[in-house]
Amino acid sequence: MSGPIIRIDTSSHVPPYEQIRAQLAALITSRRLPEGERLPTVRQLAADLGLAPGTVARAYRELEAASLITSRRGAGTRVASLPSSATAPDPTALAELARRFVTEAGKLGADREIMLEAVRKALDQLP
Template sequence: MIVEVDPSSSVPPYEQVRAGIAGRIDDGSLPVGTRLPPVRTLATDLGLAANTVARAYRELEEAGLVETAGRRGTLVAASGDAVRRRAAAATDSAYAAAAAAAYAESVAALGVGDDEAVALVRAAVHARRLAH
């Protein structure tokens, strides 16, 4: 299974799917050019609505992690390499602190509360662990 969804989590399923796939792209287990399962197939496998998986794929595409290639489907984008480089740089504590501050500003601007923002980070960390 490409990702797993925890139905008891407070994190929305689309975010669990998005974070799980993003984590696998970041760690290289989904290399550039990898074809993701079609939306309906993954939705059926996960027991989710197709619109839920489609939203996750849209957000991944907006982030530049995947690209839709017509009949070839949704593929891991070459820009995923740059994402992996940024993730590797996160071991630099100054970079990590700046990234955390930027995240805090972004979620505050969106009106996301502190508890929900932290829950989103926890979900991303959890999804990354599941991918390993």
């Protein structure tokens, strides 16, 4: 997996395994991680994030249960093929992204109206 980076917010009320699951689910369903893309091993991602391997393993199990990834001994863990209905954004990932935006914008001194205007402008600039 080269490119998108998983980040863990240790101050978040969301458990680390859920942060991993939500971020990877969002990357997969948005197709930023394409079908067949190899993911890091549980041990490698855990080491990269400074987490216990069991935390990453739980996230991977949940992604596999959701049919977003497949794991095979010897072949590693890869992004699964998605049905066309799987392109809807993950609500949990969207909520986490919105929370991070609001937190960071608040640190800049933005109030609710300024934040909403910033989002509207960003939406207006989409192709």
